[in-house]
Amino acid sequence: MIDxxxxxxxxxxxxxRTGQNGKRFVTCKVRATTNDGDTIFVNVIAFDDEVQGALLALGDADSVALSGALTPKVWTDKNGLIKPAVDMVAYRVLVGYRGEG
Structure with missing residues (x-):
C-alpha cells in the first residue's frame, strides 16, 4: 500500500453504489495532471461517510484533493497504447468550498 x-x-x-453486503460506497474518477503535462486518471472509492458526502456534493470538473491508499495500474486505450492509472481508497478529502448541510 502507498499512502x-x-x-x-x-x-x-x-x-x-451498494456492495454485496448492503454497505454503501461512492466511486468517482479524478483527472490529475503530471509534472510533464500528461493526464492520469485516478479511480477513487470511498467508504467513509464524510468523504462520500463531499464527493457527492461535487460536480464534473470541480477541483478536489484526496488522501488515501494508492495502487498503481496500467490500462490499454482504444488505440492500443498503454497508459498509467491509479486506484485510490480515499480516507480524506479537501475541496475548495463546503456545501450547505
Missing part, C-alpha cells in the same frame, strides 16, 4: 495525496478535477459525477 498518497492526489489533486485534480472530478471527471464526471461521483456515483453511489
Amino acid at each position: 498518497g495525496l492526489v489533486g485534480g478535477r472530478l471527471y464526471g459525477e461521483a456515483q453511489i
